[in-house]
Amino acid sequence: MIAPNVFEERTGQILVAGQAGSISCEQPSLSGAVSQRACVFCGSRVVLYPIADALHLVHGPIGCAAYTWDIRGALSSGPELHRLSFSTDMREKDVVFGAEKKLELSLRELIAKYSPAGAFVYSTCVAGIIGDDIEAVCRRVEKDVGIPVIAVQSEGFKGSKKEGYSAACKAIGRLVGEGDTSGISPLSINILGDFNLAGEIWLIRSYFERMGIQVVANITGDGRIADIQRAHGAALNVVQCSGATMELAKYMEKKHGIPFLRVSYFGIEDMAESLYAVARHFQDVDWQVMEKARELVAGELAGLLPEIKELRKKLQGKTAAIYVGGAFKAFSLVKAFRHLGMRVALVGSQTGTEEDYREIQEVCDPGTIIVDDSNPLELTSFLKGNDVDILVGGVKERPIAYKLGLGFCDHNHERKLALEGFEGMRNFAREVAATVLSPIWKLVPRRIGNTTSGTVYSTDPVEGRAS
Amino acid sequence: MTASAKTAPSKVREPWVSTSNPCHQCRPLGATIAFQGIEGCVPFLHGSQGCATYMRRYLISHFREPVDIASSSVAEKEAVWGGGPALLKGLRNVTEKYGAKVVGLATTCLTETTGENLGMIIHDWKKELETKPLSGPTPDVVPVPCPSYDGTHLDGFQGAVRAMVQYFPEPTAPHGGVALFPGFVSPADLRHFREILSAFGLAGTLVPDYADRLDGPALAETGPLPEGGTTVAALRALPGSSIAIELGKTVQESLSGAALLESAWKVRRRRIGLPVGIRESDAFYSILEEVSGRETPQELQLERGRLVDACVDAHKYLSGRTAVVFGDEDLAVGLVAFLTEIGIKTTLVVSGGRSGRLESEISRVTRSFLEKPPRVLDDADFRDLEECEESRTADLYIGHSKGYKLSRRRDIPLVRVGFPLHDRFGGQRVLHVGWKGALQLLDTIVNTLLERRQEDSPVGYAYQ
Numbered sequence: 040m041i042a043p044n045v046f047e048e049r050t051g052q053i054l055v056a057g058q059a060g061s062i063s064c065e066q067p068s069l070s071g072a073v074s075q076r077a078c079v080f081c082g083s084r085v086v087l088y089p090i091a092d093a094l095h096l097v098h099g100p101i102g103c104a105a106y107t108w109d110i111r112g113a114l115s116s117g118p119e120l121h122r123l124s125f126s127t128d129m130r131e132k133d134v135v136f137g138a139e140k141k142l143e144l145s146l147r148e149l150i151a152k153y154s155p156a157g158a159f160v161y162s163t164c165v166a167g168i169i170g171d172d173i174e175a176v177c178r179r180v181e182k183d184v185g186i187p188v189i190a191v192q193s194e195g196f197k198g199s200k201k202e203g204y205s206a207a208c209k210a211i212g213r214l215v216g217e218g219d220t221s222g223i224s225p226l227s228i229n230i231l232g233d234f235n236l237a238g239e240i241w242l243i244r245s246y247f248e249r250m251g252i253q254v255v256a257n258i259t260g261d262g263r264i265a266d267i268q269r270a271h272g273a274a275l276n277v278v279q280c281s282g283a284t285m286e287l288a289k290y291m292e293k294k295h296g297i298p299f300l301r302v303s304y305f306g307i308e309d310m311a312e313s314l315y316a317v318a319r320h321f322q323d324v325d326w327q328v329m330e331k332a333r334e335l336v337a338g339e340l341a342g343l344l345p346e347i348k349e350l351r352k353k354l355q356g357k358t359a360a361i362y363v364g365g366a367f368k369a370f371s372l373v374k375a376f377r378h379l380g381m382r383v384a385l386v387g388s389q390t391g392t393e394e395d396y397r398e399i400q401e402v403c404d405p406g407t408i409i410v411d412d413s414n415p416l417e418l419t420s421f422l423k424g425n426d427v428d429i430l431v432g433g434v435k436e437r438p439i440a441y442k443l444g445l446g447f448c449d450h451n452h453e454r455k456l457a458l459e460g461f462e463g464m465r466n467f468a469r470e471v472a473a474t475v476l477s478p479i480w481k482l483v484p485r486r487i488g489n490t491t492s493g494t495v496y497s498t499d500p501v502e503g504r505a506s
Numbered sequence: 507m508t509a510s511a512k513t514a515p516s517k518v519r520e521p522w523v524s525t526s527n528p529c530h531q532c533r534p535l536g537a538t539i540a541f542q543g544i545e546g547c548v549p550f551l552h553g554s555q556g557c558a559t560y561m562r563r564y565l566i567s568h569f570r571e572p573v574d575i576a577s578s579s580v581a582e583k584e585a586v587w588g589g590g591p592a593l594l595k596g597l598r599n600v601t602e603k604y605g606a607k608v609v610g611l612a613t614t615c616l617t618e619t620t621g622e623n624l625g626m627i628i629h630d631w632k633k634e635l636e637t638k639p640l641s642g643p644t645p646d647v648v649p650v651p652c653p654s655y656d657g658t659h660l661d662g663f664q665g666a667v668r669a670m671v672q673y674f675p676e677p678t679a680p681h682g683g684v685a686l687f688p689g690f691v692s693p694a695d696l697r698h699f700r701e702i703l704s705a706f707g708l709a710g711t712l713v714p715d716y717a718d719r720l721d722g723p724a725l726a727e728t729g730p731l732p733e734g735g736t737t738v739a740a741l742r743a744l745p746g747s748s749i750a751i752e753l754g755k756t757v758q759e760s761l762s763g764a765a766l767l768e769s770a771w772k773v774r775r776r777r778i779g780l781p782v783g784i785r786e787s788d789a790f791y792s793i794l795e796e797v798s799g800r801e802t803p804q805e806l807q808l809e810r811g812r813l814v815d816a817c818v819d820a821h822k823y824l825s826g827r828t829a830v831v832f833g834d835e836d837l838a839v840g841l842v843a844f845l846t847e848i849g850i851k852t853t854l855v856v857s858g859g860r861s862g863r864l865e866s867e868i869s870r871v872t873r874s875f876l877e878k879p880p881r882v883l884d885d886a887d888f889r890d891l892e893e894c895e896e897s898r899t900a901d902l903y904i905g906h907s908k909g910y911k912l913s914r915r916r917d918i919p920l921v922r923v924g925f926p927l928h929d930r931f932g933g934q935r936v937l938h939v940g941w942k943g944a945l946q947l948l949d950t951i952v953n954t955l956l957e958r959r960q961e962d963s964p965v966g967y968a969y970q
Contacts (some may be wrong), residue, residue, distance in 0.1 A: 069578040071596030078556025100654035102532030106560035128525035145524035164616035250575035438572040484726035
């Protein structure tokens with residue numbers, strides 16, 4: 040058995056690399072299993088939140104707005120309207136009599152106060168159930184205020200985070216094509232699926248700009264409504280976090296004829312390959328782009344690799360576990376850990392597809408456990424059973440690791456450390472070392488070797504204390 | 507809007523329809539915290555998966571502990587055809603895998619709106635168990651309605667406490683214990699209540715007590731559920747208590763567990779403010795003197811003595827200073843009481859709560875010291891706070907970490923208390939209650955002001 044605490048219904052959602060079989064995924068979460076997943080609203084909020092000059096109004100009771108108030112490191116170089124929390128804060132009478140009027144008044148007063156470049160109105164569970172016609176309200180307000188006012192169909196219960204991504208992509212799709220595309224270079228891209236956590240999109244943009252490529256729109260990190268409106272003028276869509284924005288890329292290909300590339304900016308190989316892939320795309324337009332990409336990669340690696348080599352000496356032989364939201368990150372992380380000489384014992388994601396998991400299987404060493412939509416109980420078993428030294432995940436996974444007495448790296452939306460790009464790989468390696476090599480692990484119960492929860496004292500000799 | 511919001515304060519408040527930067531959370535959140543305070547309990551939300559996950563993240567950021575909240579993961583099918591089957595499956599899963607002895611079952615806005623009937627579903631669950639028994643003991647399932655559109659996280663907390671009193675008590679011979687209803691306080695506060703009761707030689711049951719589950723030790727072996735919490739046996743024996751002490755006077759009667767214990771089981775109830783500061787704490791200790799029949803033990807009296815001594819030492823640093831207090835109503839009342847005692851003038855009190863009692867409570871704790879009570883806004887958000895002139899001129903903000911943004915913008919220092927504390931370490935260990943808690947608050951407040959004065963000074967005195 041892989042772990043003693045697996046729910047019977049979930050056995051198909053777990054497999055071992057190197058063994059035959061495919062994974063069951065894209066299922067609704069099992070009731071009562073304490074899934075680490077969120078909801079449709081969360082998916083939409085994740086994608087749209089970083090658009091910094093838009094008003095983000097949550098139409099529902101206060102919770103949905105309260106729990107998403109300024110909780111991510113999605114930075115802006117200008118306006119920071121996205122970091123405020125706006126809600127219609129539905130009350131009982133709104134649920135009984137409908138809250139369209141309240142929504143309309145809220146929209147109008149907030150637009151008048153903040154003069155946003157656009158507005159997104161998020162539907163929530165209750166708004167969906169009582170049947171408020173959010174679309175109609177948005178249309179009405181849009182007509183008067185002269186900015187795009189877009190309804191996001193993000194009722195929490197209507198699927199998982201993925202359906203939320205889809206609703207967000209539809210909302211962005213409504214903006215694309217509305218702006219003036221004059222002056223856009225033939226060597227131009229949109230960056231899709233990067234949310235500018237800890238300023239990452241600035242780093243990635245700078246790489247592309249050093250290759251002579253113009254970035255038209257950030258979708259959505261440090262995003263602006265006007266940029267997105269002219270995004271159809273770009274020659275190529277470069278898509279990271281494919282789960283979140285692939286639908287938009289496909290839509291833009293169909294509607295506006297823009298091809299797309301799937302990339303990842305995490306880890307050395309994937310970052311370099313992302314730049315090369317874009318360079319290859321443009322090499323017929325400008326043969327120098329590839330040369331610039333090579334120069335850039337060589338220059339960055341010259342600084343990075345010696346440091347990685349040093350850290351590898353200390354980390355060699357340690358064991359990692361990965362549990363992240365989207366599967367794309369997992370591929371890159373497996374490779375990144377290899378550079379650090381570390382074994383990956385577990386790879387899991389909340390929302391991976393069958394194809395994602397097939398790819399993970401290919402990239403992982405035999406014996407690695409692969410899991411879809413896991414829960415604290417299973418994760419705890421996996422971590423204990425495989426003598427893991429570090430878990431990579433989000434804030435919800437952090438206490439699972441710490442309580443067991445092992446290291447943790449935050450690779451989710453709250454992070455304040457850039458992990459993308461070559462610089463991000465350097466940060467990642469330092470972060471891994473900082474947690475894995477902490478002296479505290481010598482003092483936690485798990486490492487002292489006791490099996491009870493009683494107090495056990497360190498056996499390390501301390502000067503001046505009787506042994 | 508509550509009655510009080512419609513009276514004096516609302517006249518000067520901008521009539522906003524929307525809520526911006528809320529000063530409260532939704533009702534089910536509070537219920538999940540209260541349910542953490544029962545031994546072997548899994549809080550369970552009947553609703554969409556996102557609610558449980560968002561709340562876990564919110565709580566984990568404050569407590570820095572694993573916080574498991576189960577969900578029935580209601581999807582479209584369940585929203586339309588009913589979530590009963592999903593809930594039955596979930597109840598089975600948390601019992602079989604997490605070994606839940608108790609399931610604290612709260613609805614959410616979704617399942618309240620679709621009209622789910624928890625009573626009926628629990629009835630079905632019992633019937634199902636007759637034909638499909640569990641492999642272990644059957645858990646107690648404690649239901650509580652939590653319409654997120656009605657009330658705040660505090661109402662959810664109190665509602666869950668009342669649900670415990672509704673569910674567990676059994677006829678019990680008098681045992682002389684104290685039933686203490688502490689309200690939503692920190693794990694450090696709960697531990698201090700235990701210490702105080704034991705110093706008086708009193709046996710007590712805290713309803714609830716999540717101190718060990720939300721602030722636990724490092725472990726070699728972690729079970730599926732953290733250890734600690736008020737035992738089911740203690741909750742069943744509540745009717746044998748000699749007294750029910752309820753802390754917090756803004757608790758609504760209809761949500762009060764102590765009120766139910768009094769009406770249904772004739773346990774004498776005493777209701778006082780949350781014991782924050784000198785006078786509000788005095789009231790608490792004096793009840794304990796009465797119940798135990800003995801004087802406050804020497805070591806506690808010394809805490810009071812040191813507190814008053816420190817307040818004297820500090821008074822000139824504090825004289826004439828002004829503060830804005832925000833957060834949960836009962837904590838705000840206690841803080842204002844204490845600030846008033848030490849000579850800091852509270853000019854504005856803001857809460858997302860809407861008990862309707864905040865204004866009168868603030869007046870109660872300030873009137874013997876102040877000519878004019880501070881301005882009070884309830885059912886309010888941070889935009890309301892920001893728009894008040896008092897929030898520009900204050901020397902100090904006192905409240906939870908959601909006030910940081912304004913504190914930063916206005917360059918007014920923030921003393922962090924209550925919940926949530928997402929931007930500081932050790933939120934679960936902040937002690938607010940009792941004389942000991944007041945002394946810690948005093949140190950923090952004085953040092954915050956001294957630090958500011960030192961930083962602002964061109965001289966940079968190395969002594970104060």
